[in-house]
Amino acid sequence: MVKSPKVYIRDSWILHSLIKVDSTKELFGHPVFGNSFEGFVLEPIISSFPRWQFYFYRTRSGAEIDLLMIKGARKVAVEIKAGKSPILKKGFWTAAEGVKAKEEYLIAPVDSAHTIKGNIKVTSLFNFLKKIS
Numbered sequence: 001m002v003k004s005p006k007v008y009i010r011d012s013w014i015l016h017s018l019i020k021v022d023s024t025k026e027l028f029g030h031p032v033f034g035n036s037f038e039g040f041v042l043e044p045i046i047s048s049f050p051r052w053q054f055y056f057y058r059t060r061s062g063a064e065i066d067l068l069m070i071k072g073a074r075k076v077a078v079e080i081k082a083g084k085s086p087i088l089k090k091g092f093w094t095a096a097e098g099v100k101a102k103e104e105y106l107i108a109p110v111d112s113a114h115t116i117k118g119n120i121k122v123t124s125l126f127n128f129l130k131k132i133s
Contacts, residue, residue: 012040037082038066041107041125045069045078048129063094068101069132076132077101081108088120 015036030036045067046054052071058064067078077096079088086108096104106122113123123131 011043012036015039033082037109038080041080042067044125044129045132049132057095057099059095059098061091061094063091063098065092065095065099065101068099074103075099075101076103076105078104078128079106081106084109086110086122088116093117 015032019030019032021030021032042054049069049071052069055068055070056064056066057068057077065077066080069076069078077092077099079086079092081087086106088106104120105128106116106120107125107128108122110122110124113121113127115121121131
């Protein structure tokens with residue numbers, strides 16, 4: 001495991017002010033859009049589950065999980081994608097297997113929840129918050 005921090009700006013307004021983005025239209029075309037979406041998703045998750053521990057997980061080989069949630073023996077691996085047709089890379093599968101996550105989610109702006117590759121649940125942020133509690 002690589003011990004280097006990943007910086008998330010959980011307050012979207014602060015991020016958008018820092019990069020001088022004033023509209024949604026500007027944001028969608030900006031290179032920071034994916035990072036903005038990650039922060040937007042992380043804030044309510046971290047705020048809603050104060051008894052959980054939260055980590056960004058990355059190995060030396062580049063396998064990573066955007067959010068690893070741990071509460072006791074329960075481990076939840078979460079990947080966050082801003083696109084409506086998200087695709088998981090091999091690094092997520094490798095990392096999730098490495099941490100032995102029992103639950104795996106891909107949070108994206110999708111209209112309906114579904115599963116991919118057997119057990120990965122693709123869902124919206126709203127549905128994720130309801131399922132984890």
